[in-house]
Amino acid sequence: DQQVKQNSPSLSVQEGRISILNCDYTNSMFDYFLWYKKYPAEGPTFLISISSIKDKNEDGRFTVFLNKSAKHLSLHIVPSQPGDSAVYFCAAIYAGGTSYGKLTFGQGTILTVHP
């Protein structure tokens, strides 16, 4: 049961343009959402997060949008750079119950930024 879904396995973008990565979730108990970036042969590294009480969070070139009613979030990268080429994982954290603090990931999207 995939509760966090990234339906696009890959995305290809031209340098300088916007990259939009999407993520859907099914569990309304998720309270906090994160994006991680992963390069080959390395562990994922934290990129940006957003609380369920907000609909937008911005950090430099990276902006995360949250639409709670649609159970959807997206990561925008503007402008995209070749160094952004990596696998991007969406993740969500449970707010309550016995799974408090449980961090659940999606399948990942491979982003390729062409020079």
Added chain:
Amino acid sequence: DARVTQTPRHKVTEMGQEVTMRCQPILGHNTVFWYRQTMMQGLELLAYFRNRAPLDDSGMPKDRFSAEMPDATLATLKIQPSEPRDSAVYFCASGLVLQGPNTEAFFGQGTRLTVV
């Protein structure tokens, strides 16, 4: 420079052998996660601990996998017996969960396991 340390980085073993992967979480972190990276499932949560107590290991095949935290500086993931389908990259991550669940988790570099 605080980091999560995983050993070994690579492991090749024969089917049926026992495999033990180790993780040293960041000092002071109270939550430890074990993930397996697969093509289909992405980062699949196997188990996680808070203050060394297991909270959820529902993602782990119980008949062959086990996860423990003998002390606050060591988490282990054991597979016995190992099978070729266990071949994957296994990640450990740690974080600090206080009053709210909102924490970023810091990942180790992973253990690449190959079972032949």
